[in-house]
Amino acid sequence: MNKGPVSQFILHHYRHFNAAALIDAAKGYETHLQEGGKMMVTLAGAMSTAELGLSLAEMIRQDKIAIISCTGANLEEDIMNLVAHSHYKRVPNYRDLSPQEEWDLLENHYNRVTDTCIPEEEAFRRLQQHIHKIWKDAETAGERYFPHEFMYKMLLSGVLQQYYEIDPKNSWMLAAAEKNIPIVVPGWEDSTMGNIFASYVIKNELKASTMKSGIEYMVWLSEWYRANSSGKGVGFFQIGGGIAGDFPICVVPMMYQDLEWHDVPFWSYFCQISDSTTSYGSYSGAVPNEKITWGKLDISTPKFIVESDATIVAPLIFAYLLGW
Template sequence: MTQPIRDFMERHYKHFNAAALVDAAKGYETHINSGKKMLITLAGAMSTAELGKSLAEMIRQDKVHAICCTGANLEEDVYNLIAHNDYARVPNYRDLTPQEEVALFDRGMNRVTDTCIPEDVAMRKIEALMWEEWAAADSKGETNPPHVYFWNLLRSGVLEKEYQIDPKDSWMHAAMLKNIPIFTPGWEDSTLGNMFAAANINKKVSRTSVVESGIQLMIRLSHWYKDTTVDNTIGFFQIGGGIAGDFPICVVPMLHQDLELDVPLWSFFCQISDSTTSYGSYSGAVPNEKITWGKLAIETPKFIIESDATIVAPLLFAYVLKM
């Protein structure tokens, strides 16, 4: 089997961050090949960057076993699935005047760096369907994590006629088919999170508990970690920083120190980071700092790749997938 990307990386990526990338990819591969599990965290705008093209295949091949992501990444993968052709790219975004930004706003084009997400055909289309999902759960007294409502829509087939990309390039679609756990801390900091708040304010939904709270999420995460590590260990692959990484990594010291349970530490750690450690950044802390918090052990394989995740993550996934 030819694997040109992997071969290229092994030949050319010998030093500095390039070498760190290959080292981390080999570490990831060793971890998975030994039968261990891996949780991946997604911060930033990874879904809008179309990371699903490589991440979905990682999920299908059982190289990712859980995902912790921001609310934006959760929803933006589905927006891309149903509205990809209506997105607009603005390669000269640094040159935009305030007046040109207003013109984008007036067109309903929400800009993320060089990419504009269309409000009407992406966000508002999903909003109308989500109201129905939330209302149905509300009437039954149900509480569900945010991703469950997306999965309900994907499973129902109601969105299929809207697909503008191959669903194989959607990591949410792949995660649904594999039924892997998804954790979304701080979901309210997202477009649909805002819409859900509005739905409660205008009484379209009668309970905020229709969607899982942050505390409920930590409890669910703790059960998954505890159950999974009965006969296995879990690695932690962090893309970016922020709550997507900070929230789940804390489950281990919580289980140890607050519940006094005997569970293993995270057995692998890698972060793709563009943060500056010396600014007091937790997100940008070197891996060894996590030893002092009871998250990693001295012997835990630790890697940090200081680079752009939109470039590095697909390369690392391609290496692990033997592409």
């Protein structure tokens, strides 16, 4: 593939340290795809509010991602940006805010993520009225779905089109819904929509069982992995740490060690973009070799770690893979 100006720039300038690791990881990802491998991308943190969809959506459209694991926040916040972008408030001086100024943001229905404030009415409540109907309709019909499947139903129904405030090609969730690629959303309950769903359960307006659970996600993922891990296998591209990465990577040792299915291949590529520190005992900061001891990666698995800011690194790696 011919490389565009962004790729040419990083190839020329990114020669050492984390910059070199970025290039190595991008080339490894490209080789993995060229040899017929598939890739899981995991999204932690606030990648959707960081508008990673500007590059991630095209990665999905070009079949450079086969499956995504993300937090409930990332699942919903891309759609919130799609329908409420003009109502977001940027606070570049967020480090200087006093407790009173933070309280004032709350009083004005803004929820802050670093330098970006999400508008409650236009984002949370706008989604709530539509997703609640989809939840309720499913329950009435005696149907159960995963969190991402409900989001797909809402996006594909067209009910949100009236609110679109960005070019829809920059929404990774819309791209994923249109491709119907699988998404695993561990710990969905701690998201805003998860909290809202729980509130309806507490009020006896919905049954908890209408929403498929994390255990069911793990069972489903084991089936997907077995069906897709032949040949070159499935790679693992982890953006940030946390449950978005820890949950799905464990499917391999679960099958090998707990189910004693000894024909299960290891993940065949691994890269993590992380700013977590190993010495604090964090799983997120663990260097790739530690994952060998847990039965996740093989000795020969290509392993990369870029210790840097994912909002800077991920778009550059995606740009390289897209030939930008």
